[in-house]
Amino acid sequence: MPSQPRLDPSDILVSTTALVNSGDLEALSRHLEPLDAGLTATLLERLPITHQAIVFRLLPKDRAMSVFERLSPGQQSDIISGLQAADVADIFAGLDPDDRAWILEELPAALASRMLHGLTAKERQLTNEVLGYPKGSVGRRMSPEYVSTKTTYTVAQTMERVRAHVHDAETIYTLPVLDETRHVVGVVSLRDLLKAEPAQTIAEIMHKPAVRTAYDSDEDAARACTDRGLLALPIVDRENRLVGILTIDDAVRILEHEETEDSSRQGGVEPLRRPYFATPVRRLVTSRIVWLLVLAIGAALTVQVLSLFEATLAEVTALALFVPLLIGTGGNTGNQAATTVTRAMALGDVGLRDLAQVFRREFMVGLSLGLLLGAVGALIVGIVFEPRFGVVIGLTIVAVCTLAATVGGVMPLIARAIGVDPAVFSNPFITTFVDATGLIIYFLIAKTILGI
Structure with a gap:
C-alpha cells in the first residue's frame, strides 16, 4: 500500500489562508479533513486571530476537542472569544477544571463569568475550588478529579474504585492513600495494585508520599514532581487533607510556561503567552x-x-x-x-x-x-x-x-x-x-x- 505524501505545514498555511479569504467554507472543510490534531494545532498557531475561529468552527467535534487541548492558554482564550456561545459551552464543559482555570485567567472578567455560569453545578463547583486558590499557587494547577484509596481497603476494593472512576479521573496511575480523617499517609501505583494479591490491604503495599500544599508555588511543586519522576503529586490543604493531584503533564506545562516567561523577561520582553504568528x-x-x-x-x-x-x-x-x-x-x-x-x-x-x-x-x-x-x-x-x-x-x-x-x-x-x-x-x-x-x-x- 503506497504511503501518503508528507504534508508541508507551510503549504497548508498558504492554502488555508487563501480559502479563508475566499469565503469558500465547504472547500475549507474538505481541505482540513486529512489533517491530524497535531498538524491542525500547528496550523492554528500560525494563523491570524481573525482566521483561527473560522477554521476551528469547521472541525468535527471530537477532533476540535483534541486540537483545543494542544493549544496554549492564551490561544485557547482567543479562540473562545471568537466562537459563538453554543460552540464555546461545549468546548469549555469538556475540559478538566485545572485546564479551565488556565483559560479563565486569560479571558476578560465578563466573559470568564459567563463561561462559568454555563457549566453544570458540579463542574462549576470543581472549577471554583481550583480558582479559589491564589494565582501562582499549585492549587490553581491541580486537578480535583482523582481516585484515592484508604489504608484499610484491599487491593480488590481499590481496583473496583479505579474501574468506577476510570472515565472521570485525571489519572489512575497514581492513587493517594488516605486514613480515616482524609490525611495523606501514602501513595500506591497501578503497577503495585496489579502485582499485589487481591486480598492484600493497601497499607501493606503503599509507599511514603511526597506531597505539596495547595498554597505552595506551582513552579516548586512542578519541579518536585519532575525531579522525582512522579506521575502524580498529591496536593493537600494546610491540615494535610487531600484536595487534588498535580499530574506530570501539568507539571511539565507549568515549567515550560515559567521558563518561557523567564527567558522573555531576561531579554527585556513581556511573554506573549501565545504563538508568535498568532500574536497581533x-x-x-x-x-x-x-x-x-x-x-x-x-x-x-x-x-x-x-x-x-x-x-x-x-x-x-x-x-x-x-x-x-x-x-x-x-x-x-x-x-x-x-x-x-x-x-x-x-x-x-x-x-x-x-x-x-x-x-x-x-x-x-x-x-x-x-x-x-x-x-x-x-x-x-x-x-x-x-x-x-x-x-x-x-x-x-x-x-x-x-x-x-x-x-x-x-x-x-x-x-x-x-x-x-x-x-x-x-x-x-x-x-x-x-x-x-x-x-x-x-x-x-x-x-x-x-x-x-
Missing part, C-alpha cells in the same frame, strides 16, 4: 515598548555619566574609543552571572540562605575573568597605543568584571527576597547598572593613571 503586531509592540522605555531611561544615566567626565574626554579623546568595549564586557559578564544564578534558583540548587556564598563565588569568578581579560586587553592596547593606556584598560576590565559578576549573581536572590520575579531584575537592569558604574570606574582610573 499590536501585542508584539506592547510586549516590548515598556521595557524599551525603561532601558532608555537607564541609558540616559550612562549619558549623564559621560557628561560629568566631558572635560576628561576632551583632554584625552582616545578614552572614548574604549567605552563600547568596557560597557559591553561588563554587561555580558553581569548577564552571564544573572542567568546562571536564576537557573540555579529555578532548579532549587540556590536559595536565599546562599546569598553570602553566591556573593563570594561570583566575586571570585568575576575577579578571575577580569584578570584574564584585563591582561589580554592591557597587552593589546599597550602595543597599539601606549603602555599607560594599556594599564588603564586592564585595571578597568578587572574592576568592571568583578563588579558585574557579583551584582549579576546576587541581584536575582535580592529580587526573590523582596517578592519580585528574578528574571525582571536580571539582564536589562543589570546591564544598565553596570554601564553607569563601569564608566565611573573607568574615568576615575584614567584620571589617576594618566594624571588628568
Whole structure:
C-alpha cells in the first residue's frame, strides 16, 4: 500500500489562508479533513486571530476537542472569544477544571463569568475550588478529579474504585492513600495494585508520599514532581487533607510556561503567552515598548555619566574609543552571572540562605575573568597605543568584571527576597547598572593613571 505524501505545514498555511479569504467554507472543510490534531494545532498557531475561529468552527467535534487541548492558554482564550456561545459551552464543559482555570485567567472578567455560569453545578463547583486558590499557587494547577484509596481497603476494593472512576479521573496511575480523617499517609501505583494479591490491604503495599500544599508555588511543586519522576503529586490543604493531584503533564506545562516567561523577561520582553504568528503586531509592540522605555531611561544615566567626565574626554579623546568595549564586557559578564544564578534558583540548587556564598563565588569568578581579560586587553592596547593606556584598560576590565559578576549573581536572590520575579531584575537592569558604574570606574582610573 503506497504511503501518503508528507504534508508541508507551510503549504497548508498558504492554502488555508487563501480559502479563508475566499469565503469558500465547504472547500475549507474538505481541505482540513486529512489533517491530524497535531498538524491542525500547528496550523492554528500560525494563523491570524481573525482566521483561527473560522477554521476551528469547521472541525468535527471530537477532533476540535483534541486540537483545543494542544493549544496554549492564551490561544485557547482567543479562540473562545471568537466562537459563538453554543460552540464555546461545549468546548469549555469538556475540559478538566485545572485546564479551565488556565483559560479563565486569560479571558476578560465578563466573559470568564459567563463561561462559568454555563457549566453544570458540579463542574462549576470543581472549577471554583481550583480558582479559589491564589494565582501562582499549585492549587490553581491541580486537578480535583482523582481516585484515592484508604489504608484499610484491599487491593480488590481499590481496583473496583479505579474501574468506577476510570472515565472521570485525571489519572489512575497514581492513587493517594488516605486514613480515616482524609490525611495523606501514602501513595500506591497501578503497577503495585496489579502485582499485589487481591486480598492484600493497601497499607501493606503503599509507599511514603511526597506531597505539596495547595498554597505552595506551582513552579516548586512542578519541579518536585519532575525531579522525582512522579506521575502524580498529591496536593493537600494546610491540615494535610487531600484536595487534588498535580499530574506530570501539568507539571511539565507549568515549567515550560515559567521558563518561557523567564527567558522573555531576561531579554527585556513581556511573554506573549501565545504563538508568535498568532500574536497581533499590536501585542508584539506592547510586549516590548515598556521595557524599551525603561532601558532608555537607564541609558540616559550612562549619558549623564559621560557628561560629568566631558572635560576628561576632551583632554584625552582616545578614552572614548574604549567605552563600547568596557560597557559591553561588563554587561555580558553581569548577564552571564544573572542567568546562571536564576537557573540555579529555578532548579532549587540556590536559595536565599546562599546569598553570602553566591556573593563570594561570583566575586571570585568575576575577579578571575577580569584578570584574564584585563591582561589580554592591557597587552593589546599597550602595543597599539601606549603602555599607560594599556594599564588603564586592564585595571578597568578587572574592576568592571568583578563588579558585574557579583551584582549579576546576587541581584536575582535580592529580587526573590523582596517578592519580585528574578528574571525582571536580571539582564536589562543589570546591564544598565553596570554601564553607569563601569564608566565611573573607568574615568576615575584614567584620571589617576594618566594624571588628568
